[in-house]
Amino acid sequence: MKAECVACGAEMSVDQRPMRYQCACGGLLRIVHDFRHVDAERLKRVFDERRGMRHCLHASGVWRYKELIAPELPDREAVTRNEGNTGLYEPDAVREFAGGIRRLHLKAQSENPSGSFKDNGMAAAVSHGRWLGYDSFACTSTGNTSSSLSMYAAVMGMQSIALVPSSEVSPNKVLQTVGYGAQVLAFDGTYDDGIRWLQAQAEEQGYYVCNSVNPLRIEGQKSLIYELAQDLAWQLPDWIVLPGGALSNASALGQGLSDLYTIGFIDKLPRVAVVQAEGASPFHRMAAGASKRLVPEPKPSTRASALNIGNPPSWLKALRMLELTNGVTVAVSDAEIMEAKACIDRSGVGCEPASAAAVAGLRKLVREGVVARDETAACILTGSMLKDTDALREFHLEGKWNAPELRNPPRLIRL
Numbered sequence: 057m058k059a060e061c062v063a064c065g066a067e068m069s070v071d072q073r074p075m076r077y078q079c080a081c082g083g084l085l086r087i088v089h090d091f092r093h094v095d096a097e098r099l100k101r102v103f104d105e106r107r108g109m110r111h112c113l114h115a116s117g118v119w120r121y122k123e124l125i126a127p128e129l130p131d132r133e134a135v136t137r138n139e140g141n142t143g144l145y146e147p148d149a150v151r152e153f154a155g156g157i158r159r160l161h162l163k164a165q166s167e168n169p170s171g172s173f174k175d176n177g178m179a180a181a182v183s184h185g186r187w188l189g190y191d192s193f194a195c196t197s198t199g200n201t202s203s204s205l206s207m208y209a210a211v212m213g214m215q216s217i218a219l220v221p222s223s224e225v226s227p228n229k230v231l232q233t234v235g236y237g238a239q240v241l242a243f244d245g246t247y248d249d250g251i252r253w254l255q256a257q258a259e260e261q262g263y264y265v266c267n268s269v270n271p272l273r274i275e276g277q278k279s280l281i282y283e284l285a286q287d288l289a290w291q292l293p294d295w296i297v298l299p300g301g302a303l304s305n306a307s308a309l310g311q312g313l314s315d316l317y318t319i320g321f322i323d324k325l326p327r328v329a330v331v332q333a334e335g336a337s338p339f340h341r342m343a344a345g346a347s348k349r350l351v352p353e354p355k356p357s358t359r360a361s362a363l364n365i366g367n368p369p370s371w372l373k374a375l376r377m378l379e380l381t382n383g384v385t386v387a388v389s390d391a392e393i394m395e396a397k398a399c400i401d402r403s404g405v406g407c408e409p410a411s412a413a414a415v416a417g418l419r420k421l422v423r424e425g426v427v428a429r430d431e432t433a434a435c436i437l438t439g440s441m442l443k444d445t446d447a448l449r450e451f452h453l454e455g456k457w458n459a460p461e462l463r464n465p466p467r468l469i470r471l
């Protein structure tokens with residue numbers, strides 16, 4: 057597989073150990089494909105046929121698109137838990153909440169087997185790591201990446217190591233990671249500190265790193281936009297709106313949209329909006345400011361714990377995506393996030409707080425007139441409602457946050 061540095065353009069291979077995550081200049085890598093001979097119409101038919109399949113590699117919502125993700129990877133090395141194939145919903149209440157735009161879809165990546173969007177990318181990363189001969193897989197995580205990694209490591213019968221901040225993470229996610237059998241190492245600090253440690257130690261420890269600094273994670277994750285496009289008969293909405301923490305989804309969207317456009321699957325690029333939490337918004341501050349270099353936030357803090365990241369490694373990839381799609385960024389408060397979450401939960405779709413940032417951000421962009429009421433959008437829901445049950449308790453039982461009309465505490469009765 058050929059990779060290219062996103063900062064300086066240097067080319068290298070990622071076909072042998074030690075796995076490379078960065079160029080000598082410090083830039084992250086992206087996988088480069090040669091799509092010149094791809095027949096778009098034939099592939100669309102193949103992807104449609106695979107959509108109806110069950111119990112085989114191509115039934116996966118990632119490996120359905122294997123030709124565009126990792127054509128060189130032998131099929132026998134591809135690991136799957138039937139990831140992808142997630143639901144697409146149009147709840148009217150959420151559309152109204154978001155400002156009453158013409159059409160709003162929610163793509164529930166939360167319906168992945170470990171309950172978050174990470175599975176799309178993780179399926180590709182662990183498969184690649186196993187192909188290279190690794191048997192120890194590591195990540196640092198606020199809990200979704202670690203749950204996903206430990207699930208796949210368990211499926212492969214291999215070891216996983218998860219560095220997890222000792223505070224401001226959801227216990228549900230940590231317990232899920234423990235349950236799948238990872239060795240969890242708790243530390244004082246944030247995701248950013250964990251990434252620094254892995255960058256320095258992984259090779260010496262023999263770990264294959266499964267965070268989104270790994271270009272294969274991004275390759276797998278781009279299947280999200282392939283699947284959404286296929287869901288919608290290859291007609292994407294005017295806007296794709298997604299939360300931004302480590303910015304892996306923003307990067308994957310850039311890669312996936314560029315593929316779809318280059319190959320000719322779509323003839324128009326949607327605009328993309330990246331929504332950050334106010335307490336952890338270095339990317340938004342950079343995009344809104346004059347300098348195009350990310351200034352890390354030393355003490356990120358948001359209730360949407362999956363977004364609690366001050367130094368997102370993929371910021372340059374995400375910036376390129378904004379340039380490609382004429383995209384925008386916006387920041388929303390924790391109260392706005394929790395209100396949007398209550399509305400999404402009440403619609404029957406449900407999500408974790410970080411996901412709700414997408415809908416809160418869309419609402420703000422409609423209010424500001426950036427998104428017009430006659431436009432269409434899809435919001436990406438990244439994690440399941442059960443990923444953070446403390447958030448439900450705080451909102452419904454403890455009366456935290458606003459929007460009392462959405463509160464629904466149980467009533468005590470005497471039988």
Ligand SMILES: N[C@@H](CCOP(=O)(O)O)C(=O)O
Binds near residue numbers: 201267268
């Ligand atoms: N919220 C994430 C942060 C890790 O991001 P990654 O994209 O580097 O895996 C998590 O679930 O840990």
